[in-house]
Amino acid sequence: MSKGRYGIHGGQYVSEALMNEIQRLEECYEYYKKDEGFQAELTELLNNYAGRPSLLYYAEKMTKDLGGAKIYLKREDLNHTGSHKINNVLGQVLMAKKMGKTRVIAETGAGQHGVATATAAALLGMECEIFMGREDTERQALNVYRMELLGAKVHSVTSGTQTLKDAVNETMREWTNRMADTHYVLGSVMGPHPFPMIVRDFQSVISREAREQILKAEGRLPAAVVACVGGGSNAMGAFYHFIEDKEVELIGCEAAGKGVDTACHAATVTKGSLGIFHGMKSYFCQDEYGQIAPVYSISAGLDYPGVGPEHANLHDTGRAKYVPITDEEAVSAFEYIAKTEGIICAIESAHAIAQVRKIAADYSPDQNIIVCVSGRGDKDVAAIARYRGVDIHD
Amino acid sequence: MINENNKIKRAFHMPNAKALIVFLTAGDPDADSCVKFIPEMERAGADLIEIGIPFSDPIAEDEIVQAANIRAIKRGMTTDGVFDIVKRVRERSQIPLCLKSYLNPVFHYGYERFFEKCGELSVDGIIIPDLPYEEKAEVEEPANRHNVALIPMLAPASEERIERIAKNTDGYIYVTGSKEAVPSLVESIRRVTAAPCAIGVGIAAPKQVEHMASFSEGCIVESAAVKIIEEYGKEAAPRLYEFVKNMKEAVFAINL
Known part of the structure; x- marks a missing residue:
């Protein structure tokens, strides 16, 4: 069996043409991971360009209103480009540059990963091309223009369901055709090894900071860490340094769309089954013959039929639990945190907020819960307005 | 390893002969047509047929074959439907047959159940584009036990991997990449x-067949055949016959 296993999940299920490239990538990553110069350069970028460390903000009004555990928000929305995606992108683009690549490509769903990649490419002087499902280019038109402003070329993907999974397919095809000068900046903890490991490591800065911050603020670990899960990168980053702290509950919030009993959801762990797709063995939404199912969520960033292999294993071992949150619950949480805390969060992150609203009262006031606010919600305002029947367009 | 009953070697049987391998996607335009097309392609001179199991996300295929995959799925083709096509083909032809499938449909059918079915229907090989050498262990044992060759793929980027992979070949090596690099x-x-x-x-x-066959043991024709089916649908049989016959003549030109 190949490397990069999380229990039975993970692996390297890609075409022969890509194998050498991903093995080289793994070697390079292992080298730079231990290279002090690289790490110092990355830390410099994270702190003085992206704005890290991000705040761990005590949401006092929310805490009082929900009546239970103290709620802390890990404010990844305050990072440069407005989401956690920049953590991974700076690491990967910097590494790609060191590897001698001159061009980066990436898939994007909501556009946050695309914007972050285009940003890092602009900063580090790399060519950049982004693949985005046609449907997503329509619901996130502003982000398309943003990427173009940053100098990236955006390809509208018209194959398949025209959403995130198809954008991944197309980026994989592009990479297979052109590897010599190109690095694929995969945006989540998914795909073939070493990507789930690389992205997790770069995102683990979230829990490294949060763990220190909460110990400083509360003198104790959180009772729970809550994050939304599409592919699962902000959740993996938020969970990682708490995995060994068995008393900390880890809760991932999946997109239940119009409900897990309808055909319109993206609740991979809740409703999916074991499969092999996009280079990894994990859970996927699929039919009885293994055809990948069309998925749905109001959130373009969670609209993905799979989940990262490490999450699949955290589910198998019971270390983390994964819960479905509907569009309606997420939209209501989006409005709630805006009115209560004055924070317009991404609709993705609102899935985590929705779960906290459900569980906060089950804990005592001397306990605390950390919620990862993975991104800011400017990009979602028009869509939420439309959901509520107000006709606003980007 | 596969045993002497496997028919792949028949496709490469004559000394210095070149094999013509033709691909179609099962269920495109429908099952009945595929059952008709395959014997026609054999009659026109195809030495081996690759039957694609349609997949929702055929990442390694070009746009023509992608579209055929989506058409076939839309028209209800399933893995069971593919086996039914093979069964009906086998009632009239013993041509060497390989399936081409992404791993997920095979995994979902159950490796043992899938290859047992292949064995029953005398399927000779399988090509799995997203199953590299490092991952093949989970499929190899049941495949070999049912005498199904796991056809390895090699690309120009394989470089130092070539030796390890090529030495373990069952059946034939599927060589891919750019025309210049092969x-x-x-x-x-x-x-x-x-x-x-x-x-x-x-x-x-x-012309391409002539060139490619001049330094190899065979040519695989995929999109070009699929394109004919896309264009002529159920009426494609005579066009496919004509096309395959012309390709085969180019192969013979080499053999002379």
């Missing part, structure tokens, strides 16, 4: 194995 790739393969190399690089015209 001759030197085949040369590298030659150094480590005598296994037949078949070239699949978007071959669409007799």
Whole structure:
């Protein structure tokens, strides 16, 4: 069996043409991971360009209103480009540059990963091309223009369901055709090894900071860490340094769309089954013959039929639990945190907020819960307005 | 390893002969047509047929084959439906047959159940584009037990992997990559194995067959055949016959 296993999940299920490239990538990553110069350069970028460390903000009004555990928000929305995606992108683009690549490509769903990649490419002087499902280019038109402003070329993907999974397919095809000068900046903890490991490591800065911050603020670990899960990168980053702290509950919030009993959801762990797709063995939404199912969520960033292999294993071992949150619950949480805390969060992150609203009262006031606010919600305002029947367009 | 009952070697049987391998997607335009097309392609001179199991996300295929996959799924083709096509083909033809499938449909059917079915229907090989050498262990044992060859793929980017992969060939080596890069790739393969190399690089015209077959043991024709089916649908049989016959004549030109 190949490397990069999380229990039975993970692996390297890609075409022969890509194998050498991903093995080289793994070697390079292992080298730079231990290279002090690289790490110092990355830390410099994270702190003085992206704005890290991000705040761990005590949401006092929310805490009082929900009546239970103290709620802390890990404010990844305050990072440069407005989401956690920049953590991974700076690491990967910097590494790609060191590897001698001159061009980066990436898939994007909501556009946050695309914007972050285009940003890092602009900063580090790399060519950049982004693949985005046609449907997503329509619901996130502003982000398309943003990427173009940053100098990236955006390809509208018209194959398949025209959403995130198809954008991944197309980026994989592009990479297979052109590897010599190109690095694929995969945006989540998914795909073939070493990507789930690389992205997790770069995102683990979230829990490294949060763990220190909460110990400083509360003198104790959180009772729970809550994050939304599409592919699962902000959740993996938020969970990682708490995995060994068995008393900390880890809760991932999946997109239940119009409900897990309808055909319109993206609740991979809740409703999916074991499969092999996009280079990894994990859970996927699929039919009885293994055809990948069309998925749905109001959130373009969670609209993905799979989940990262490490999450699949955290589910198998019971270390983390994964819960479905509907569009309606997420939209209501989006409005709630805006009115209560004055924070317009991404609709993705609102899935985590929705779960906290459900569980906060089950804990005592001397306990605390950390919620990862993975991104800011400017990009979602028009869509939420439309959901509520107000006709606003980007 | 596969045993002597496996029919792949028949496709490469004559000394210095070149095999013509033709692909179609099961269920495109429908099952009945596929059952008709395959014997026609055999009659026109195809030595081996690859039958694609349609998949929702055929990442390694070009746009023509992607579209055929989606058409076939829309018209209700399933893995059971593919086996039914094979069963009906086997009632009238013993041509060497390989399936081409992404791993997930095979995994979902159950490896043991899938290859047992292949064995029953005398399917000779399988090509799985997203199953590299490192991952093949989970499929190899049941495949071999049912005498189904796991056809390895090699690309110009394989480089130092060539030796390890080529030495373990069952059936033939599916050589892919750009038209310019395959001759030197085949040369590298030659150094480590005598296994037949078949070239699949978007071959669409007799001239290309002549060139590709001049330094290999065979040519794989995929999109060009699928395109004819896309264009002529259920009426494609005579067009496919004509097309395959022309390609085969180009192969014979080499053999002379």
